[in-house]
Amino acid sequence: MSGAAPEGPVLSVDHLSVVSRDSKKKILNDISLDFPPRSLTAVVGPSGCGKTTFVRTLNRMTELTHSLRVSGAVRYLGQDIYQSNVNPVLVRRRIGMVFQRPTVFPMSVFENAAFGLRILHESDAEIDRAVTEALVRAGLWDEVKTDLNGSALALSGGQQQRLCIARALAVKPRVLLLDEPTSALDPAATQRIEQTMLRLKEDVVLVLVTHNVSQAARVSDRVAFLHSGRLVEVGSTADMLERPKDPLTEQFITGRFG
Amino acid sequence: MATSTPTGSVLPRDEVLFDRSLRTRWRLGFDRWIGWLLPLLFLVAIVPIVDLVYFVVRAAYPVLSWGNLTNTQPYANQNGNAVGLALIGTFDLMAIATAVAVLLGLFGGIATAEFLSERSAGWVRTSVNMLAGTPSVVVGYFGYFAFVLYFGWGLSLIAGALTLSFFMVPYIFRTVDLAYTSIPRPIREAALGSGARPYQYILKVGTPIAFPQVLTGVFLAMAIGLGETAPIVLTTLPSLLVPSSLNSGVTFLTYLIYDGFNHPSTGPGSNELAKAFEAAFLVMMIVIALNVVVRVFAARYKKRLEGLYQ
DSSP states (O other), rough: OOOOOOSSSEEEEEEEEETTTTTOOOOEEEEEEEESOEEEEEEETTTSSSSSHHHHHTTTTTGGSTEEEEEEEEEEETTTTTTTSOHHHHHHHHHEESSSOOOOSSSSSHHEEEEEEHHOOHHHHHHHHHHHHHHHHHHOOHTTTTTSSGGGGGGHHHHHHHHHHHHHHHTTSSEEESSTTTTTHHHHHHHHHHHHHHHHHTTEEEEOOSOOOHHHHHHOSSSEEEEEEEEEEEHHHHHHHSOOSSSHHHHTTTSSOO | EEEEEEEOOEEEEGGGOOOOOOOHHHHHHHHHHHHHHHHHHHHHHHHHHHHHHHHHHHHHGGGHHHHHHOOOOOHHHHHHSSSSSHHHHHHHHHHHHHHHHHHHHHHHHHHIISSSSSSHHHHHHHHHHHHHHHOOHHHHHHHHHIIIIIIIOOHHHHHHHHHHHHHHHHHHHHHHHHHHHOOOOOHHHHHHHTTHHHHIIIIIIIIIHHHHHHHHHHHHHHHHHHHHHHHHHHOOOOSOOOOOOOOOOOOHHHHHHHHHHSSSSSSSOOOOHHHHHHHHHHHHHHHHHHHHHHHHHHHHHHTTTTTOOO
């Protein structure tokens, strides 16, 4: 959103590997992938293929678990986020994240959405404006506008998840990582979140982890298929789902494993 | 093949639900006996405590009065049944010890839960558990040599309070550590993922969630501290004055219990044992009150956090 739209990819992953320090097992193996502007990339694959670990490397969330070693590069607008003089806090402000289950904090709806702005010490007027905008963009505004000071814990699971999206959007990130954001939600709530994603991809680069191929078909432009820590295939959603090149991909999307 | 059942009907054999085998009869009988035994075991647990409270209340009753509880006159506290001085002394000791223990336990617990590596955290937790298991007399001697002699504070309120805090720190530390480590990891990651620094996460998100557990730990630690006797006897000097400074002597409730049993005066009209029971009664009442407050508070706060990370 802020600044001029970049020409090249917003985020590019270059020969990324992740090894578990404990078991010495390679969780991700030599992955290279670009995320261009105005795109929604679905990362799909069977359970345990490393897709969650993959998105977590994109904003250095892997660091919060001590036992992973990351090699290769992840470049945000050309800057390698794993370089030693990069501040991970700034990385996470530009590259937001939403998790499988809603992670609202025990505060009011408004304060939840304002969380990222408060820690940036924004002015009250700016926070008011940005929170409203974020709630509108997350598609939650109409449901909560009359009770912004009510506890966020009283919202339904789907509303809580959209509030989490609003919280991530409020700091105006350029990239939003969504780690199976609908896996804990019912079909109606899932549909609302999918509509939100379709609107958001106009100005935020979205990376969606999902185990659900039909969800990938509904919302994504591109699909990346991971299997046993390797990137098997990546391409436009239509190509991947209708004319997969790799037999593994075909088996996965036709539901033969996963 | 048809079999008749006790209700009189005749059914194919594999449709009959009744079973007269010894094994089944024994199992059903055992079930019934356990049903009786468990309430009995509950009584085994509850009878001693009820009897204890009754015993203490009955023994303390003759001298229990508002006047005795609030009287701080030296003569009445020395020769009569007044316990005002000990009440104030216990309050002073607990206030200082709680303040120190909360400070150490809170910072130590948060540091262990949030910042230390798994390995160092393990060492810290083991050390704290060892501290909790150290006999109180040993800690008392340590306090005596460290605070009374080495720091030269003498037998004093501050030496007693700091020694007392050693007993409270492990309880507060453990509940704080547990409270912060049991916050769902995604909640923590969501805060850090929104660009919060670790201290901002702790202040704004972690603490509101952990608070009820932390407070429970503090109250229970106070209940533990209230009952400690030996270490404070070793590090303080009984006094007949309200403590006026950190170096003052101090009389406290458990001292009266200890002293009343050790040197019951046998003179005419004396009632030292009753006074010991009076002190015992007060300690028990304060501990019960702390526990009730904890339960009420925890239940109320738990309701407020319902819906978190469902």
